[in-house]
Amino acid sequence: MLAYALRRIVMLVPVLVGVSVLVFLMLHLTPGDPARLVAGPDATPTQVDEIRHALGLDQPLYRQYYVYMVRLAHGDLGQSIVTHDAVTDELAPRFAATAQLSGAAMLVAIVVGMSFGIISATRQYSVVDNLMSVLSLVGLSTPAYWLGLMLILLFSLHFRWLPAAGAGGIQHLILPTITLAMFAMATVARMTRGSMLDVLNQEFVQTARAKGLRERVVIIRHALKNALIPVITVVGLQVGQLLSGAVLTETVFAWPGIGRFMVDSIQARDFPIVQGGVLLTATTFVVVNLLVDLLYGVVDPRIRYP
Amino acid sequence: MRETGIAGTPREAGALDVLGSARRGRQRSPLARFVRNRAAGVGAAIILLIVLTALLAPVIAPDDPYHQDLAASLQGPSAGHLFGTDSLGRDVLSRVLYGGRITIPMGVAAVAIALILGVPVGLFSGYRLGWTDTLAMRLTDILLAFPSLLLAMAIMAALGVHLWTVSVAIAVTSIPLYVRLVRGEVMRLRGREFVDAARCVGVNDRTIVFRHILPNALSPIIIQASLNAALAILSVSALSFIGLGAQPPSAEWGAMLADGRSVMQVAWNVTTFPGIAIVLVVLGFNLLGDGLRDAYDPRSRR
Numbered sequence: 034m035l036a037y038a039l040r041r042i043v044m045l046v047p048v049l050v051g052v053s054v055l056v057f058l059m060l061h062l063t064p065g066d067p068a069r070l071v072a073g074p075d076a077t078p079t080q081v082d083e084i085r086h087a088l089g090l091d092q093p094l095y096r097q098y099y100v101y102m103v104r105l106a107h108g109d110l111g112q113s114i115v116t117h118d119a120v121t122d123e124l125a126p127r128f129a130a131t132a133q134l135s136g137a138a139m140l141v142a143i144v145v146g147m148s149f150g151i152i153s154a155t156r157q158y159s160v161v162d163n164l165m166s167v168l169s170l171v172g173l174s175t176p177a178y179w180l181g182l183m184l185i186l187l188f189s190l191h192f193r194w195l196p197a198a199g200a201g202g203i204q205h206l207i208l209p210t211i212t213l214a215m216f217a218m219a220t221v222a223r224m225t226r227g228s229m230l231d232v233l234n235q236e237f238v239q240t241a242r243a244k245g246l247r248e249r250v251v252i253i254r255h256a257l258k259n260a261l262i263p264v265i266t267v268v269g270l271q272v273g274q275l276l277s278g279a280v281l282t283e284t285v286f287a288w289p290g291i292g293r294f295m296v297d298s299i300q301a302r303d304f305p306i307v308q309g310g311v312l313l314t315a316t317t318f319v320v321v322n323l324l325v326d327l328l329y330g331v332v333d334p335r336i337r338y339p
Numbered sequence: 340m341r342e343t344g345i346a347g348t349p350r351e352a353g354a355l356d357v358l359g360s361a362r363r364g365r366q367r368s369p370l371a372r373f374v375r376n377r378a379a380g381v382g383a384a385i386i387l388l389i390v391l392t393a394l395l396a397p398v399i400a401p402d403d404p405y406h407q408d409l410a411a412s413l414q415g416p417s418a419g420h421l422f423g424t425d426s427l428g429r430d431v432l433s434r435v436l437y438g439g440r441i442t443i444p445m446g447v448a449a450v451a452i453a454l455i456l457g458v459p460v461g462l463f464s465g466y467r468l469g470w471t472d473t474l475a476m477r478l479t480d481i482l483l484a485f486p487s488l489l490l491a492m493a494i495m496a497a498l499g500v501h502l503w504t505v506s507v508a509i510a511v512t513s514i515p516l517y518v519r520l521v522r523g524e525v526m527r528l529r530g531r532e533f534v535d536a537a538r539c540v541g542v543n544d545r546t547i548v549f550r551h552i553l554p555n556a557l558s559p560i561i562i563q564a565s566l567n568a569a570l571a572i573l574s575v576s577a578l579s580f581i582g583l584g585a586q587p588p589s590a591e592w593g594a595m596l597a598d599g600r601s602v603m604q605v606a607w608n609v610t611t612f613p614g615i616a617i618v619l620v621v622l623g624f625n626l627l628g629d630g631l632r633d634a635y636d637p638r639s640r641r
Contacts, residue, residue: 051481062497170629174622176573178580179596179614186607277488284581285600295489296581299496311493315485 038327045319052319056312057101060304061094070302071114110309115301120309124291128313130200131290134282135275137210142217143268149218150225150264154233155252165222172219177278181212181285198287213282217271224267228260235259261332269325273318379630385623389616393439402430404437404590413606423608425599427588431608434590435616441591443620445506445584446572450564452510453517458560460514461521462548466529472522479515487512491574495583505584509574513567520563524556558635565628569621576617592617 060067068085069076076084085091089100104111110120149169153162188208189197196205232238233256241255242248280292287293291310298306392399401421408428416423422431464475482490494508528534529552537547576593578584585591587598592613599609 047477048480048484051477052484055481056493059493059497063499170625171618171622174569174625175618176576176580176593176596176614176621178577179610179617182596182600182603182610183614186603186610190604273486276486280488280492280581281577295492296583299492300582304496307493307496311485311489314489318486319484 034330037330041323041326045323048319049316052315053102053105053312054098056308056315057098059308059311063304067304070304073114110312111305113298113306114303115298115306120305123294123306124309124313127289127291127294130288131276131279131283131292134206134209134213134288134290135272135279137206138213138275138278139217139268139271141210141214142221142271145214146218146221147225147264149222151229151252151257153222153226154229157230162226166226169219169222172215173223175215176281177212177216178281178285180215181208181282184208184212185285200289209282209286209288212285213275213278216274216278217268220267220271220274221264225260225264228263229256232256232260258332262329265325265328265332269322272321272325276314276318376630376633378626379634382623382626382628382630385619386627389439389620389623390443392436393443396433396436396440400430400433400436402433404429404434405588406430413602413609415606416608422612423606425595425606425609426602431595431612434595435592435612437590438592438595438613438616439620441502441585441589442572442575442593442617445502445575445591446509446568448506449509449513449571449575450568452506453513453567454560454564456510457514457517458521458553461518462525462553463544464518465522465525466544466548466552475518475522479518482511482515485512488574488577491578492581492583495578500583500586502585505575505578508578509571512574513571516563516567517560520559521556524559525552528552528555558631562628562631562635565624565631569624569628572617572621572624 060070063070066081066085068081068088068090071088072081072084089097092100108121110124112119113123116123149165153165156162185197185208188195195208197208199205238251238256241251246255276292279290280296282288283290283293284296291314295307295310298310396404406429408424410428411420411424412426412428414420414424414428420430420432422435425431425434460475464472485493490512491508494511495504498504498507525548534547534551537551542551575584576591576596579586579589579591579593580597582597585594587594595613596610599606599613603610
């Protein structure tokens, strides 16, 4: 297990290097001169040259990448063009806000999604099951940001129960969490239902029932435990979807997270922030997926690591 | 191409594909299952209906979608304006109808680009193996390491905001899915007798891959494309909503939602109706994809 974990971590290195190359090249893929882009539209040619030199943009590309990576290794992601603060200082508090929102959404998606899935599977083709199937498909088809707008319309503007924007107490977290959780919730519900149906038809479940165990014990302790692996896979993949959805949810609810910040930074052409944000989010996604893979072994002791 | 590649192609015995007959099940072909599948039918009907209304928008729309009438701004739904008017007095129904002419083609274009680039890479990656495969797999690993919308945003930031860059950016995020899917299918098929037979008579790799293997791998590709279209349309409108896609005064659905957001306090209709349009189209593609998958693999459950 430990050897497997170590090997998986080593295998991450080429992926992360590739991610860093792509992020590094982003600035160079833009049409036009990156130095002029950084300097802004009002800069004189001399100023542009100074900035080109200061940023090392007059060096060959491989040399620039080397410098970029050395700085990265020291935790230096450069400076914001707009505020001139260190990118890491700008990103840290916003990343925490995004993590809070995504964590809450993930928790809701897992708890509610799995409950719905189990209820559906134990009452296959009933009214409840059919209703949930339709609802989860509609959930998968609804743009998260539009759901957010509709929730604001209903609960903030019409009933005036919950705040429409900003961060603060728990009441600020409710609407954004529902908005962000919906897609993952629908996916988890569908996967749990399918996986539970597969397991419920197997013989050991009949044996458990024949032994006279209570239905609740059969479902939770026998069936669910064996239905978990595909659900965990889906949950892992939903992390990427949550990080994407966070961009939209944060925009709708003015949540001070990394997603909305990146949208603003793209519009302000603040490239160091965009590069740092993309790098941070991609790394988070990759690491969380690794943790999910390692979780398989904890949930299912039958899994042997080659 | 001389032929469509479907007729006259040796088909793997028992291959489950949407177009042919199946061995499994009670001798019911996937096509028959598809026709009987209510979900797929409803999905196809929804898509057809919305595509038709978009195509016929110039005929059936009550008003020019860009015609402003400030005297009639922010009206609720009425007989004159079924979906009401927006902040510039434009007819929301007309804009929703015309919006389908922007959002749907942009999403479909993204799927097409992803197919054109992803399928050949997957075919050769799975057929040649070796360094071609290793390179392709490592590249997809890297692309899959980015959350999709963030990758699309980064590409938009690099390439600049145009309608075509939206489709390209979204296509890039789904290319790895096609490469992986097609590669898996090729790995499954490459050892079959009909591939060996073709190789024995001296057919070159390109012909084997495109004329012999690809037709047998079409069904999962079609299913993936349908489900992918649903996601692509969501992404197109999402990028427009955050200002990195279609720009005002475009009647693109996501851009309309962004526009309506500022007047939500006084006019619920401007944000409500474009959203319903998006949900309907995406639901249509999801239903179709799910239905096709059920027809292709009878064991999978809805």
